[in-house]
Amino acid sequence: MNEITEFKKSKRDGVIIDNNMKNYDDVVLFPEKLAEAEEMIAKYGIPEEWAHQLAEKGERHHFWTSGVLLRADGEENTFTLAAKTKVGVSETSYTIYTTAELLSQLIKAHWGQEVKVHIQHTVKKEGQWLYELLEVRDV
Amino acid sequence: MRYETYLLETRESMMTFEFISKGPKGSVKKRVQYTKFKQGNFYNLAFGDVNKNNDIDDKTVTHNNDTHKVLATVAKTVYTFLEKYPNAAIYVKGSTFARTRLYRMSISNNLEEINEQFEVLGFLEDKDWVVYEKNNDYSAFLIKLKD
Numbered sequence: 001m002n003e004i005t006e007f008k009k010s011k012r013d014g015v016i017i018d019n020n021m022k023n024y025d026d027v028v029l030f031p032e033k034l035a036e037a038e039e040m041i042a043k044y045g046i047p048e049e050w051a052h053q054l055a056e057k058g059e060r061h062h063f064w065t066s067g068v069l070l071r072a073d074g075e076e077n078t079f080t081l082a083a084k085t086k087v088g089v090s091e092t093s094y095t096i097y098t099t100a101e102l103l104s105q106l107i108k109a110h111w112g113q114e115v116k117v118h119i120q121h122t123v124k125k126e127g128q129w130l131y132e133l134l135e136v137r138d139v
Numbered sequence: 140m141r142y143e144t145y146l147l148e149t150r151e152s153m154m155t156f157e158f159i160s161k162g163p164k165g166s167v168k169k170r171v172q173y174t175k176f177k178q179g180n181f182y183n184l185a186f187g188d189v190n191k192n193n194d195i196d197d198k199t200v201t202h203n204n205d206t207h208k209v210l211a212t213v214a215k216t217v218y219t220f221l222e223k224y225p226n227a228a229i230y231v232k233g234s235t236f237a238r239t240r241l242y243r244m245s246i247s248n249n250l251e252e253i254n255e256q257f258e259v260l261g262f263l264e265d266k267d268w269v270v271y272e273k274n275n276d277y278s279a280f281l282i283k284l285k286d
Contacts, residue, residue: 015147015156015219022193025154029174029185029195037183037230038176040279046260046268050228050283 141252142211145169149216153223156216157189162203169209170195171216173229181281182220184231186213197234210245221257221284232279239278246280247273257282 028034145158156171168189173182187197203209217229233239246259250273253259260268261277268281 014144014215015149017151018148019150021148021150021155021157023150023152023155024172025150025152027172027174029172030183030197033185033232033234034174034176034183037181037232037279038178040262041176041179041181041230041268041281044262044267046281047270050258050260050281 142214143208144212144215145208147212147215147219149219153220156219158212160201160203160205160209162201162205164201164203167201167203169212171213173220176230180224180227182224182227182229184213184217184229187234197238206241210241214245214249217282218256221282225284228281228283230279230281242280243277246271256285258285 145160147156147158149156154173158169160167160169170187170189172185172195174185175182185195185197187195188199188201190196190199201209220229221227231242233242243261246253250259250271259271260281261271261275262268262279262281263275264278269275271277271280
């Protein structure tokens with residue numbers, strides 16, 4: 001017999017959990033739409049407070065807007081980002097959550113700029129975040 | 140929620156929800172599936188009828204005279220999903236212009252209630268993601284829980 005749990009509280013009223021239901025968790029539906037959505041967020045960015053909230057609570061990720069990287073922190077863990085922007089080469093201190101290789105690829109994809117990214121060291125903060133300190137320089 | 144909804148079935152992961160729409164066209168199985176973006180804590184919401192191949196058909200119009208109940212049920216998956224994944228943001232864009240317009244009307248008609256628990260962004264084509272306001276022609280939406 002299937003083990004079915006019916007939630008009778010809060011927003012889960014009328015929601016039945018049945019783990020025998022077919023699992024689609026790893027199925028990527030509508031990949032073109034997904035790619036378009038990722039591009040919309042990458043290209044146009046989202047409001048800084050959204051980026052801040054999602055970044056603080058969520059997984060390591062990054063947000064771009066207007067040619068610069070969002071989620072600047074720079075209090076303790078900083079790195080130098082040199083990236084070609086719409087108005088030239090921007091060099092600013094930021095804290096970001098990504099990998100050096102991915103950042104290189106993103107900068108190249110967005111601005112056609114060949115850069116080298118170096119991870120200086122990583123810092124674990126509050127038991128869950130890996131703050132990667134990066135240095136980015138033009139090749 | 141002030142609308143009647145269908146009974147939802149899901150797995151513990153709450154990435155997929157199914158329900159049965161009932162009306163003049165009979166019982167029609169519907170599925171809502173969330174797919175995580177490659178980057179960031181974003182999830183795409185896909186929704187449609189389940190076709191004979193057991194795939195989501197997001198373009199079919201069922202004509203089961205239960206649009207409000209179906210939309211309210213989809214909205215309930217949003218509540219439930221974000222309760223499970225409170226750090227996530229959900230990306231919503233209709234498969235057609237008409238469906239996106241339907242979503243937009245639905246959000247606008249319930250914006251006060253939605254704003255009590257959620258923050259919604261709308262995408263103004265070729266401009267930017269902005270805080271959702273009524274009477275704007277958004278082409279996509281992002282939804283997350285309020286802090």
